[in-house]
Structures are given as structure tokens and as C-alpha cells.
Amino acid sequence: MLEMEENTRHETSGLTGAEVRERIEDGRVNAYVQKASRTYSEIIRSNVLTRFNAVLGGLFLVVIILGSINDALFGMVLILNSLIGIIQEIRAKKTLDALSLISAPKAKVIRDGSQTEIPYGQVVVDDLLVLHPGDQVVVDGTVVSSEGLEIDESMLTGESLPVSKGIGEGLLSGSHTVAGTGRYVAVKVGREAYAQELADKARKFSLSKSELREGIDRLLKWIFWSIVPVAVLLFYSQVRAGLSIHDTFIGTVAGIVGIIPQGLVLLTSIAFAISVITLGRQRVLVQELPAVEVLARVDVLCVDKTGTLTDGTLQTCEAVELEEGFDMSSILGAICSASVHKNPTIAAIEVNYPDPHWQLTGSVPFSSERKWSYAGFGEHGHWLLGAPEMLMEGKVHSDRISETYESYAKKGYRVLMLAKSDSAPAGIVLPESILPVALVLIAERVRQDVAAAMKFFREQGVAIKVISGDNPSTALSVARRAGIVNGGGSYDVRFLPEDEREVAEIMESFDVFGRVTPYQKQKMVKALQSKGHVVAMTGDGVNDVLALKDADLGMAVGSGVAATKSVARIVLLDGKFATLPRIVAEGRRLIANIELVANLFLVKTVCVMLIDLVTSVTGMPFPFLPRHLSLVSEITIGIPAFFLALAPNIRRYKPGFVGRILHFVIPTGSIAAIFTMASFYMALNGGASLEESRTAATLTLLLSSMWVLIILARPLIKLRILLVSSMNILMVMIFVVPFMRTFFALDFPGYRILGISGILTIISVAAIETYWRLRIRNKA
Incomplete structure (x- = not known):
């Protein structure tokens, strides 16, 4: 008896504050941590504690100990680079965290007899939650009161038709209310809830695959493992050349610092971070930095229908008259006005038909079991509105009506019949005499910006696949209205084979798929990937979670459930598909610019590594001081790369990032190395001092x-001309201004040696240009 009274109290006044605290202490709370960005400590560690920072830091200390402060310039750059990377990532983190807070859902609960709104992560077991139209079911529970409560479970099943819920029936997290009101008691929270359980399964899959990051990491790994043998050989060669210990260490440090692309990782991180900030301003939440890049590589885009292509609302498309002589506008307007619970269907009709203010004399509310409603208006007649097959069941009606109804249903419309009867229903039993008057065609409203976005992807060679849990015909209709397909049919996935190769062939043959389960969506994404496709998946429901996480890029719609947003790499907070082309543009800018700056950095790496090897073999003094290579790096690489990495770039993505870089940097770096060493050798053996010979080598390398x-x-657009001109002016100033020339230890050799170096430099530049033109011609 006491337990029943306790349950009754919970179902009316909710939990007390003490009961809530008790459940929180026991861990029976819907605790959920959505990690949208890295912590501050992770950001600092990732920018400071790197292999190359460790090497450069060690070399920096060696130079400081030797007292050659001017040659420690690379150490200052190291510190500055790390600080810039940290600052940019913290800015990106703040953007991510702010957007994540905006997208977090709330829950209406009754506690201590009063209603309050709390973050859904604070809901506890036995909490009494309130549902109104539009509210999300945030935890699994049991309905304890219902007034025409209808739940949209399309997020779970993909089926767009709402389900009526009565007292004692279960609710699953991830669904939401479309009509009526109700209350439910929380039964399963946290990881036990359906939506969270599915999200946890999805988290077992890998993170976004970034060709940029993987390619750069591979190149840096090769460089890193070459440092030790090159350092040993170089140190030995400097000792063999008869240099002092001081000069031997300085020469070895210069050779090692020169092959490390100091700013490449930094600029990659900055470019990713700035892309996150840029997209954040457009209400796009990027939860993994490489995700920006991935969409630029996508060649198949899979989209859900309900809530993704459509905005979740319905619209009346047409009223097809079956009988003439009736005032359709007034009849439908009166029925909508008489409806107590405005479900989405009634709301869609009501927009187009105004209320004539007829006196209601009797009514039977709509029920998802009966699938019809009744409204009587005295002298204006008795009217029924519902599913044609339910209203006409057991009645004699013409084949014309059936054919008309079926033809519209096959086109994907939700078809309602308006019928006139001579009397009111007897309870829930339909009258014997019913006259079909009209068919009302209802369709899901396609998002306004979908058609333009889909046209953009088609023009870019991206295939669009509609994968829906709804009826195949309905999905096909929406796809046509969204401009995804013009002809062709749809595929009912209930007949999908088990073999992955067969599934892949079917995926290639059709563009629209209906009656798809969550696990089938996942299977279909994998089948496309098995064909070598880079797959993006958009969705908003729990039924999309597994496919979102398994796709190369998962994108959640901002109005979707928390589970989809927690596993997606990108969240469209406004649900606007118009932002997708912008993400593609941002991804292309990112890929193209990082490839460009990687070429800049790695040309010097190849060049200096070859010089290291030649120096080691010949026993010549190393042709540079560390400050010389710092000068070359900052004027021709570091400063320009920073601006080029952030510049607009709409070049389309092409696979083979690492291959293209190697095909450019190895020949180009080799040419620069050959003529730089020739310039140094001719100067050193032509009577110039070591300092003058190093100046000649620096000039050749700098101009190359x-x-x-x-x-x-x-x-060379205006801004790039300005950038290149500024770097040339800075270069001239360093050679002309006495203070700067002294700081960088530059001393011009005589005119004869300088002339020879100039000729070698011109040949180097001409060879680099010739190789570039031949490469362009061969690619064409």
C-alpha cells in the first residue's frame, strides 16, 4: 500500500530534492559528457611536446652553451611557433565549447510539485518529465499521463508517421513529441538509455581519417629517423675538415636544423584551427579538426530523409475533388478548428484553409489506431477525415477512387480522404453511408536550401544516396522534389542480400533506399567504402548513429538527437544544407594550401639533407651557419607560408597528396642543392674566405x-604579388643594411666570385622553372 502511494506521489508531484540527491549519489543520473574539444593541457602538450621540438630544443641548448647567441635564432622561432599554435587552438576550443553548449538539449521535470527546466544530463531515475509538442524524449521511460500524446519515432526507426502513446506504454530516448501532452517517469538513464547505448556502440569506431595529417606524419617520420645518421656523418666530416670543436658543433647544428621543417606541423594545426573558427561563425560545429578536410575528399554523400532532407513538418500539396458542389475550404477549415489536439497533419491543412467559425455539434478525435476523425456542424453536415482504406473498408466504392488514391500514394504522398456521412458515428463505429468528397494530399516539407546544395554536389561529381527508414515510394518522392533524382526507382532494403559485394553493386545501381534499419545503414556505408568511395553521411536520428560514425565523415543536423551530435564529426547547428558547399570550399582551401606550404618547407629539407650528405662525403666545411638557414627559412618559407596557408583556394581535391609533394620537392630540392654547393665550392676554391664562401652559398640558396x-x-594575384615583393625587399635590406648584414654574418666575396655565384644562381633558377613547366605539361 505504501509503495503504491509513493508511486502515485511520484506521478503527480515528482521527486523531492532529497530523493534527487540520493539518486545522484548512487550514480542513477543521466550523466553524459560530450567532449567537443581537447582540454587546455592536451593543447599545450600537443604543441610543445613533439619529437622535433625535443630535437630543436636540444640543439638550441648546445648553441647557447657554445655562446653563439646569433645562431640560436631557430630556438626563438621554435618558441614562437609553439605559442601561436597554442593560441590558435585555444581560440578554436572556445568556439567549439560555445557551440556545444548551444546545442545541448534541456528537459522539463517536475520536482517538489513544481515544473523546472534542467540540462538533460541532470535527469535521474524516477524523475517525472513533462512532454509538450516539440519536446524531445531525453531518457527511456513509461507514460503515466497522456492527452492525445503522439510521438515521432522516426529518429529511431526512420518511419515518418507518428505513434500514439497511452498510459503504461514505453518511450525511448531519441524520439520527440509531435502532438498532445503527457508525462512520463524516467526508467533508464545514462548508458542504459537506448539512444546512449547506440551511441556507445558507435564510439568504438575510429576517428576521422585525414590524408593531410597521415601524409605529413609519414614524411616527418622519414625525416626524423634520418636525423641521427646524418648528424653522426656530418659531425665526423667537420672534425675531418680540421674545424675547431666550436665550429664543428655549430656546423652540425646548422645541418640538422636545416632539414627539420620547423613550421609545417604548426601551420597545419593553425590552418585546421582557423577553419574551425571560420565554420563556427557560420553555425557549423566541427568536433574533430580533420573533418573539415574530409568533406573535400567525399565522392558519395548519403542523406537521411526525415528531418534531414525534410524539415520535420508537413505541407498540404493539393485537395483533389472527387465530388463537385462542396465548399472545400470551409469544410477543411472547420475540421481543423474543431480538432483539440493539433497533430502535424492537421497543422499542415490548417495553414491553407481558414476557420469559417461553424458551430461544432459533435466530434470524435483522431486516433492512430482508427486513423480517422469526425466533426459534426449541424446544418453544415457530418464530416470524416482519415485514411481512405479505413474510411472505405467494407463500403462499396468505385474503382476510380481506389485508382486515384493508389496513384498518389505511389508518388509518396500521405493521402487523406474527406468524406460526408448522413449521421454521426455510433461511438467509434463508422456510419453505414459515406460519400467520398475529396482526397487531401500531404507531403513532408523539403528544406528550402536542399535543392541548391544537392545541385552543387552533383556538379562536383559527388553521388547522392537517400537512405531512409520510411516507405521507398515516399523516400523517392522526397528525393525527386529535392532534385536528387529525376527518373529511376527506389530499392526496398527489406530484400537486401547479406553478401557485401552484392550490397555494393546494389548501392551503385540505385540512389534511393527505403525501409532501412540502423544496422543496414551501417552495412550500406561499409559496402560503398569497399568500392573505394569516400563516404559522408548526414542524419538527425538515433537510427543514423552507427552509419554516421562508420562513415568517413558523419554530419548531424542541429535539430537532431544528442546521440547523433555526440558521434558526428560535424554538426549543422542551423540544419542548413546551404552550409555544406561552404564546408567543401573550406576543406579544399585547407588541402590545397597545406600541400602548397608543405612543398615550400620540404624543398629546403631535401636541399639541406643533400648538402649534409655531400659535405659528409667530401669533408668540406658545412656551407652555412644556423643563422643563414634561419634567414632562408623565414624569408622564403616561414612568413610566406603563414599567409599562403590561410589564403582562399578553390582548387578541387585530387588523391595522391604525398606522391605529388615528393615529385616536386625531390627534383627541385636537388637542383637547389647542386648549384648551392657549386657556388660554395667555387668561392672556397677561388680564394674567398669561409665567411665569404658561406655568403655566396646563402645567396644562391636564398634566390633559388x-x-x-x-x-x-x-x-600571382595582387595579394600574392604584394607578399612576394615584400619578401624580396626584406631580403635586399638584410644584404644592404650594415647591422643586419653583420648580425647574419654575411660578407660579400670579390666581384669575380660574386659573378660566378650569380651565374650559378641564374642557372639554378632556370632549371627549377624548366622542371616546373615540364611537370605542368606532362600533367596536362
């Missing part, structure tokens, strides 16, 4: 690298 910058900056 400047030409590489000019090539990579093409087409």
Missing part, C-alpha cells in the same frame, strides 16, 4: 628558394 616561392604562389 625565392623562385620556388614564386612558382608555388602562382597565379
Whole structure:
């Protein structure tokens, strides 16, 4: 008896504050942590504690100990690079965290007899939750009161028709209310809830695959493992050349610092971070930095129908008259006005038909079991509105009506019949005499920006696949209205074979798929990937979670459930598909610019590594001081790369990131190395001092690298011309201004040696340009 009274109290006044605290202490709370970004400590560690920072930091200390402060310039750059990376990522983190807070759902609960709104992560077991139209079911529970409560479970099943819920029936997290009101008691929270259980399964899959990150990491790994043998050989060669211990260490440090692309990782991180900030301003939440890049590589886009292509609302498309002589506008307007619980269907009709203010004399509310409603208006007649097959069941009606109804149903419309009867229903029993008057065609409203976005993807060679849990005909109709398909049919996935190869062939043959379960969506995504496709998946429901996580890029619609947003890499907070082309553009800018700056950095790496090897074999002094290579790096690589990495770039993505880089940097770096060493050798053996010979080598390498910058900056639009011109002016100032020339230990050799170096430099530049033009011609 006491337990029954306790349950009754919970179902009316909710839990007390003490009961809530008790459940929180016991861990029976809907606790959920959505990690949208890295912590501050993770950001600092990732930007400071790197392999190359460790190497450069060690070399920096060696130079400081030797007292050669001017040659420690690379250490200052190291510190500055790390600080810039940390600052940019913290800015990106703040953007992510702010957007995540905006997208977090709330729950209406009754506690201590009064209603309050709390974050859904604070809901506890036995909480009494309130549902109104539009509210999300945030935990699994049992209905304890219902007034025409209808739940949209399309997020779970993909089926767009709402389900009526009565007292004692279960609710699953991830669904939401479309009509009526009700209350339910929380039964399963946290990881036990359906939506969270599915999300947890999805989290077992891998993170976004970034070709940029993987390619750069592979290149850096090769460079890192080459450092130790090169350092040993170089140190030995400097000792063999008869240099002092001081000069031997300085030369070895210069050779090692020169092959490390100091700013490449930094600029990659900054470019990703700035892309996150840029997209955040457009209400796009990027939860994994590489996700920006992935969409630019996508060649198949899978989209859900309900809530993704459509906005979740219905619209009346047409009223097809079966009998003439009736005032359709007034009849439908009166029926809508008489409806106590405005479900989405009634709301869609009501928009087009105004209320004539007829006196209601009797009514039977709509029920999802009966699938019809009744409204009587005295002298204006008795009217029924519902599913044609239910209203006409057991009645004699013409084949014309059946054919008309079926033809519209096959086109994907939700068809309602308006019928006139001579009397009111006897309870819930339909009258014997019913006259079909009209068919009302209802369709899901397609998002306004979908058609333009889909046209963009088609023009870019991206295939669109509609994967829906709804009826195949309905999905096909929506796809046609969204401009995804013009002809062709749809595929009923209930007949999908088990073999992955057969599934892949079917996926290639059709564009629209209906009656798809969550696990089938996942299977279909994998089948496409088995064909070598890069697959993006959009969705908003729990039924999309597994496919979202398994796709190369999962994108959740902001109005979707928390489970989809927690596993997606990108969240469209406004649900606007118009932002998708912008994400693609941002991804393309990112890929193209990172490839460009990687070429800049790695040309110097190849060049200096070859110089290291030649120096080691010949026993010559190393042709540079560390400050010389710092000068080359900052003027021709570091400063320009920062601006080029953030510049607009709409070049389409092409696979083979690492291959293209190697095909450019190895020949170009080799040419620069050959003529730089020739310039140093001719100067050193032509009577010039070591300092003068190093100046000649620095000038050749500097001008060769400047030409590489000019090539990579093409087409030379105004801003790029300004950038290249500024770097040239800075270069001239360093050689002309006495203080700067002294700081960088530059001393011009005589005119004869300088002339020879100039000729070698011109040949180097011409060879680099010739190789570039031949490469362009062969690619064409």
C-alpha cells in the first residue's frame, strides 16, 4: 500500500530534492559528457611536446652553451611557433565549447510539485518529465499521463508517421513529441538509455581519417629517423675538415636544423584551427579538426530523409475533388478548428484553409489506431477525415477512387480522404453511408536550401544516396522534389542480400533506399567504402548513429538527437544544407594550401639533407651557419607560408597528396642543392674566405628558394604579388643594411666570385622553372 502511494506521489508531484540527491549519489543520473574539444593541457602538450621540438630544443641548448647567441635564432622561432599554435587552438576550443553548449538539449521535470527546466544530463531515475509538442524524449521511460500524446519515432526507426502513446506504454530516448501532452517517469538513464547505448556502440569506431595529417606524419617520420645518421656523418666530416670543436658543433647544428621543417606541423594545426573558427561563425560545429578536410575528399554523400532532407513538418500539396458542389475550404477549415489536439497533419491543412467559425455539434478525435476523425456542424453536415482504406473498408466504392488514391500514394504522398456521412458515428463505429468528397494530399516539407546544395554536389561529381527508414515510394518522392533524382526507382532494403559485394553493386545501381534499419545503414556505408568511395553521411536520428560514425565523415543536423551530435564529426547547428558547399570550399582551401606550404618547407629539407650528405662525403666545411638557414627559412618559407596557408583556394581535391609533394620537392630540392654547393665550392676554391664562401652559398640558396616561392604562389594575384615583393625587399635590406648584414654574418666575396655565384644562381633558377613547366605539361 505504501509503495503504491509513493508511486502515485511520484506521478503527480515528482521527486523531492532529497530523493534527487540520493539518486545522484548512487550514480542513477543521466550523466553524459560530450567532449567537443581537447582540454587546455592536451593543447599545450600537443604543441610543445613533439619529437622535433625535443630535437630543436636540444640543439638550441648546445648553441647557447657554445655562446653563439646569433645562431640560436631557430630556438626563438621554435618558441614562437609553439605559442601561436597554442593560441590558435585555444581560440578554436572556445568556439567549439560555445557551440556545444548551444546545442545541448534541456528537459522539463517536475520536482517538489513544481515544473523546472534542467540540462538533460541532470535527469535521474524516477524523475517525472513533462512532454509538450516539440519536446524531445531525453531518457527511456513509461507514460503515466497522456492527452492525445503522439510521438515521432522516426529518429529511431526512420518511419515518418507518428505513434500514439497511452498510459503504461514505453518511450525511448531519441524520439520527440509531435502532438498532445503527457508525462512520463524516467526508467533508464545514462548508458542504459537506448539512444546512449547506440551511441556507445558507435564510439568504438575510429576517428576521422585525414590524408593531410597521415601524409605529413609519414614524411616527418622519414625525416626524423634520418636525423641521427646524418648528424653522426656530418659531425665526423667537420672534425675531418680540421674545424675547431666550436665550429664543428655549430656546423652540425646548422645541418640538422636545416632539414627539420620547423613550421609545417604548426601551420597545419593553425590552418585546421582557423577553419574551425571560420565554420563556427557560420553555425557549423566541427568536433574533430580533420573533418573539415574530409568533406573535400567525399565522392558519395548519403542523406537521411526525415528531418534531414525534410524539415520535420508537413505541407498540404493539393485537395483533389472527387465530388463537385462542396465548399472545400470551409469544410477543411472547420475540421481543423474543431480538432483539440493539433497533430502535424492537421497543422499542415490548417495553414491553407481558414476557420469559417461553424458551430461544432459533435466530434470524435483522431486516433492512430482508427486513423480517422469526425466533426459534426449541424446544418453544415457530418464530416470524416482519415485514411481512405479505413474510411472505405467494407463500403462499396468505385474503382476510380481506389485508382486515384493508389496513384498518389505511389508518388509518396500521405493521402487523406474527406468524406460526408448522413449521421454521426455510433461511438467509434463508422456510419453505414459515406460519400467520398475529396482526397487531401500531404507531403513532408523539403528544406528550402536542399535543392541548391544537392545541385552543387552533383556538379562536383559527388553521388547522392537517400537512405531512409520510411516507405521507398515516399523516400523517392522526397528525393525527386529535392532534385536528387529525376527518373529511376527506389530499392526496398527489406530484400537486401547479406553478401557485401552484392550490397555494393546494389548501392551503385540505385540512389534511393527505403525501409532501412540502423544496422543496414551501417552495412550500406561499409559496402560503398569497399568500392573505394569516400563516404559522408548526414542524419538527425538515433537510427543514423552507427552509419554516421562508420562513415568517413558523419554530419548531424542541429535539430537532431544528442546521440547523433555526440558521434558526428560535424554538426549543422542551423540544419542548413546551404552550409555544406561552404564546408567543401573550406576543406579544399585547407588541402590545397597545406600541400602548397608543405612543398615550400620540404624543398629546403631535401636541399639541406643533400648538402649534409655531400659535405659528409667530401669533408668540406658545412656551407652555412644556423643563422643563414634561419634567414632562408623565414624569408622564403616561414612568413610566406603563414599567409599562403590561410589564403582562399578553390582548387578541387585530387588523391595522391604525398606522391605529388615528393615529385616536386625531390627534383627541385636537388637542383637547389647542386648549384648551392657549386657556388660554395667555387668561392672556397677561388680564394674567398669561409665567411665569404658561406655568403655566396646563402645567396644562391636564398634566390633559388625565392623562385620556388614564386612558382608555388602562382597565379600571382595582387595579394600574392604584394607578399612576394615584400619578401624580396626584406631580403635586399638584410644584404644592404650594415647591422643586419653583420648580425647574419654575411660578407660579400670579390666581384669575380660574386659573378660566378650569380651565374650559378641564374642557372639554378632556370632549371627549377624548366622542371616546373615540364611537370605542368606532362600533367596536362
